[in-house]
Amino acid sequence: MSKLAIEGGQPYRKEPFPARAPFGEEEIALVAEAIRSQNLFAPSGDKVKALEEAFAELYGTKYAIASASGTSAIHTAIAAINPNPGDEIITAPITDAGSIAPILFQGCIPVFADVDETYNMDPADVERKITDRTAAILLVHLFGNAARVDAIQEIARRHGIPLIxxxxxAHVIKYKGRYLGTWGDIGTFSFQQSKHMTTGDGGMTITNREDLAERMTRFRDKGWVRKPGSRHYVLLGLNYRMTELQGAVGLAQIKKVRDVVERRMKLGHYLTEMISGIEGITPPRVTEGSEHGYWLYALRVDAWPVERFAAALSREGVGVGVGYTGEPIYLCMEPLTKRRTFGNTAYPLDGAYGGRVIEYTKGLCPRAEDALDHMITIGIHEHYTEKDIEDVAGAIRKVAELLPRG
Ligand SMILES: Cc1ncc(COP(=O)(O)O)c(C=O)c1O
Structure with missing residues (x-):
């Protein structure tokens, strides 16, 4: 192990890592069946309905409502809670924009709770952020690892606030023996291409509450109560329907998802085992009582500037990302930082309906900012072999040993 690739040495890994191939003959057969039926419209088809039934059964919930994406699932969930404009929704600083946009579209104000050492929302900070305008907590289980949802559920109940x-x-991830998504009032899922279970794009919400299920079913279908001959719309909704094509793929995927997650768990834990003890690097911390599905494998790098470490690792043949979204989501989204939302207004961030005016600036969640400043992510997946993981670990060890510190 002589010289870093970045200094002209041989890369640690010369072969490309395997590409992820989530789809197979099962998906092809079900999609063909959907197409042959000459109907790709879910309300009159059987694929999306069957997927909803299978999803509810997998999670042990009374209801599962399919939609077009993870973002639409979150929007559907928030709309079902039915907050007033100007109300606040407490959420995660490290997440996708798809968690935040629905809050704004529903006229609400995102309030960010800082993270703990697992990069998930810290229950104590969630409680600190509650005001008399808090309408919901939108808890994100980041990278496939549980937030301490039991503690947050207890806080939500004590304050009478719904939990999404x-x-x-974090598909089919158990925390203290119970699936994530079944602790709160509503669980939401994305089936976007990179997710453990994918339909290219797609989403799902689950709940045991009939009132919420009813509102979600209507919201994703323009508010329409579908009865023959009726054009009656009971609430303000959107067309967030999933198509039969997605439903068909989902039906094949749902049979595979737990195997995908279990394989990733095994590989992720193996990688952690192999790189533990390297000074200056901290492998991902798994929340006590949780499984971890390693949607992304996030390393903390302290002994080197993170970009330099990532560049060196990448030249050793390991694909890496720096800082996930780069900055916390409240610094990545111009609608928040520039207060530019609808037309030339800042609504709902402008104090309308008695809402609080919050500045989205650096310093809002210092622990999240620090975490992302030191984070590199590695996209291991279920098709990796043990040897692939050993190569990732070997490349990390090589960079840690040879890259000058500081
Ligand atoms: C935590 C989180 N929330 C929401 C979303 C939005 O999902 P989608 O891209 O399916 O709309 C994503 C997608 O990456 C996500 O990772």
Whole structure:
């Protein structure tokens, strides 16, 4: 192990890592069946309905409502809670814009709770951020690892606030023996291409509450109560329907998702085992009592500037990302930082309906900012072999040993 590739040495890994191939003959057969039926419209088809039934059964919930994306699932969940404009929704500083946009579209104000050492929302900070305008907590389970949802559920109950769990990155992950998404009032899922279970794009919400299920079913279908001959719309909704094509793919995927997650768990834990003890690097911390599905494998790098470490690792043949979204989501979204939302207004961030005016600036969640400043992410997946993981670990070790510190 002589010289870093970045200094002209041989890369640690010369072969490309395997590409992820989530789809197979099962998906092809079901999609063909959907197409042959000459109907790709879910309300009159059987694929999306079957997927909803299978999803509810998998999670042990009374209801599962399919939609077009993870973002639409979150929007559907928030609309079902039915907050007033100007109300606040407490959420995660490290997440996708798809968690935040629906809050704004529903006329609400995102309030960010800082993270703990697992990069998930810290229950104590969630409680600190509650005001008399808090309408919901939107808890994100980041990278496939649980937030301490039991503690947050207890806080939510004590304050009488609904809890939504964004499980876009944490499919079929158990925390204290119970699936994420079943702790709160509503669980939401994304089936976007990179997710453990994918339909290219797609989403799902689950709940045991009939009132919420009813509102979600209507919201994703323009508010329409579908009865023959009726054009009656009971609430303000959108067309967030999933198509039969997505439903068909989802039906094949749902049979595979737990195997995908279990394989990733095994590989992620193996990688952690192999790189533990390297000074200056901290492998991802798994929340006590949680499984971790490693949607992304996030390393903390302290002994080197993170870009330099990532560049060196990448030249050793390991694909890496720096800082996930780069900055916390409240610094990545111009609608928040520039207060530019609808037309030339800042609504709902402008104090309308008695809402609080919050400045989205650096310093809002110092622990999240620090975490992302030191984070590199590695996209291991279920098709990696143990040897692939050993190569990732070997490349990390090589860079840690040879890259000058500081
Ligand atoms: C945590 C989280 N929330 C929401 C979303 C939005 O999902 P989608 O891209 O399916 O709309 C994503 C997608 O990456 C996500 O990772």
């Amino acid at each position: 769990e964004d499980c876009s990155q």
